[in-house]
């Protein structure tokens with residue numbers, strides 16, 4: 001029986017701009033996605049029967065067909081029926097470390113790991129591009145999660161332009177365990193409130209995407225200047241999440257005042273807030289200070305760092 005264990009890193013958004021409404025119902029986005037060391041471990045092994053089974057140690061994560069990892073295995077079985085018949089089914093065990101429903105792409109990175117793992121398990125020899133194309137059908141963040149690193153993502157988030165990797169910028173993450181923000185709610189509310197300012201014609205759209213590529217945060221990333229990157233962090237969804245979620249606003253305001261924090265922002269549609277910090281030692285001090293200010297046990301705090309890769313074999 002063959003088995004693979006894969007490391008599946010989370011991501012943060014260094015930049016998230018909502019450009020327009022697309023005809024397929026999604027939003028046209030310009031994002032900069034960054035892999036971080038905080039990761040789940042996914043074990044995949046063959047089963048003798050043609051079935052898919054998912055186990056997870058986190059009570060909030062479903063193990064049925066609604067699990068993105070399950071959907072990734074189902075997609076592979078549909079796409080490669082002969083391999084599914086030849087090698088049998090798959091058993092997927094998710095060891096969850098990434099907070100759930102946090103804006104950290106936890107489900108997407110699990111799905112990405114399953115695509116990579118089944119490619120190995122079934123000797124398919126798919127290219128990264130082929131895996132990314134399959135991933136795009138599961139969710140907008142899945143293609144990024146496969147190779148990871150530091151990437152400009154446009155379209156729905158599936159069109160990727162890699163940037164040179166950012167290694168070892170330290171990050172403090174803060175999330176209230178029991179607080180969830182629905183991604184669908186955040187985008188819908190944003191459209192209701194700010195839809196009138198969306199770009200409408202395609203020329204403007206191309207110009208906007210080009211502007212992101214030559215924008216100040218990309219320049220700071222190319223120069224590996226953590227201080228400048230931290231100053232240019234941006235997330236349009238803060239405009240709807242912060243006014244509606246006082247706990248997220250409080251974390252955001254607190255991080256901004258803590259010594260050693262270079263910059264702070266909400267990740268994705270939240271509710272995780274992150275702070276960029278220059279060293280591991282400073283990150284530990286920042287974490288401690290936030291903990292002392294908010295002793296609430298519901299608040300989870302993590303120290304992590306930027307990494308230059310996505311899914312990797314353990």
Ligand code: ATP
Nearest residue numbers: 066067068100101102103104105106107110141268
């Ligand atoms: P994104 O940043 O891509 O929007 P997220 O970090 O906000 O994602 P997830 O952790 O992926 O959110 O979880 C969103 C929902 O998806 C959860 O409520 C959970 O029930 C469901 N889900 C399905 N599969 C998984 C999985 N493998 N891991 C975590 N959650 C999953």
